Amino acid sequence: MPISLTNLTQLVYLDISYNFLTGFLPSNFDQLTELQVLLLNSNSISGTFPISLTNLSQLETLNISHNSLIGNLPSNFSTYYQTSIDLSNNNLTGTVPHSICNNVPFLNISYNYLRGPIPNCVDPYMVIGNKDLCTNFPYKIIHFQFRPCPPRKKNNNLKKIVVIVLPILFSLVLAFSLITCLNIHHNSIKNKHVNTTTTKNGDLFCVWNYDGKIAFDDIIKATEDFDMRYCIGTGAYGSIYKAQLPSGEVVLHGYEAEVSSFDESFRNEVRILSEIKHTHIVKLYGFCLHKRIMFLIYQYMERGSLFSVLYDDVEAVEFKWRKRVNTVKGIAFALSYLHHDCIAPIVHRDVSTSNILLNSEWQASVCDFGTARLLQHDSSNRTIVAGTIGYIAPGKLTIAFSFLFLLCFFSSYLYDAHHAYS
């Protein structure tokens, strides 16, 4: 970009988008005091975002998307009062400054390499495609593929709050007790307590004001700390509990922590289920991943597995032909979606009657993605055999048997040879 461009001090509208411009942005943009629209998108501009750009008071539209900008976002966006800024599809790094909440009504910073927590005010669509951004909202984690924020940071914040707030509260309470009588003091505390509990909620089905800690407390309360009375079955990696939460019934699949293979299955399940959504695939409402406790939260399917329905004479009679046909169709639609409608095809690898769940209306959902695979077209997808015996395609089993056969043959051959020579 020619530096002389910045000598055009009366410039109002500049559109040089969709070119092959390279190099850095000039640092003295603040000379263009009249500039209202600056379109530099879809070029190959490198370097950092010049601070001088934040000083243009007349600027209304700034688009530098689809370039190769590097470095951090400016921490001070104060002058962009009524500006729409598009910095998407660059190579920006660093964290998202909280100051953008106050100053920039429209800031698109999607598809960069930003990391750290997402300020609450930011529309997730405007930061999508930044894989290292994190949030504590399960909804955003699931739908926009952000990471969950590490809990350690939250604790630090909590600690800070406790350190600051506690002495203030303490002194306030002391002052109150001295000045006012005990009764008024008591009421005020009560009111305070009520206020704090109503501002947040732990409703898993609701995004607004969601608080994972309250949800966690609800779950612990509903299952009486994972009491055996609430256990409704066992999966490959742990027990399955039913919990009646204030917002509805859910199923919890607890994982025995500290075993690496379980951990892999857990992450696999979360990774795949959070990327897909289908009527006939079980809904994952959330998960808890902690050193001591790991569990997944699913929708509750009243009828249990297809296996349990088919092998229970009472339920099998209730499971009429039309319902059976619809169940098979549902499974077919789910698998077709997994194989053909996802960005990377997903192979379930363990389709069996135990992994098909039925709800009260006999609607089928595919579950258990612990062994599922995302297929990459470029790499070979060779792997060890997974699945339930009786449902694995015969080719796979034959390999296992052929190896066994070969081993037997070899041993007998060697045995004969040994005897012939001895």
Add this chain to the structure above:
Amino acid sequence: MILLNTHVYLINAELAYTMAVNEKCDVYSFGVVALETLVGRHPKDILSSVQSTSTQSIKLCQVLDQRLPLPSKEIVIHDIIHVAVVAFACLNLNPRSRPTMKRVSQSFATELTPLRTPLSEISMQQLLSQELKALFYIEDP
């Protein structure tokens, strides 16, 4: 030694196109689940003898879940035959001959003119036949 060599060859042939994880493994498992839903139990006996001529003369109504009365409505009969034909197509031993799940779901999503054949006349052989596969659009073009 000749036998040993054939085995090595056999293993390589198997490895060549079945060790890779692909969608066709799910298609086979889906076939088992679909058949199990109709039969009411794991269909291992049917799976092991599906190619033999004695099994092929067995009628579909003989293997359907005996705990339920045989369907009487034409549309339900048609649907059951549809599921059975799809299931057997998915159970093809050659992964390449199995339909894709897209084909299967399209077959299920298409409105078809009901089959007028009585259920008692449908045999295993017919379920494996090309005509019924073509009728239900599950042959890949």
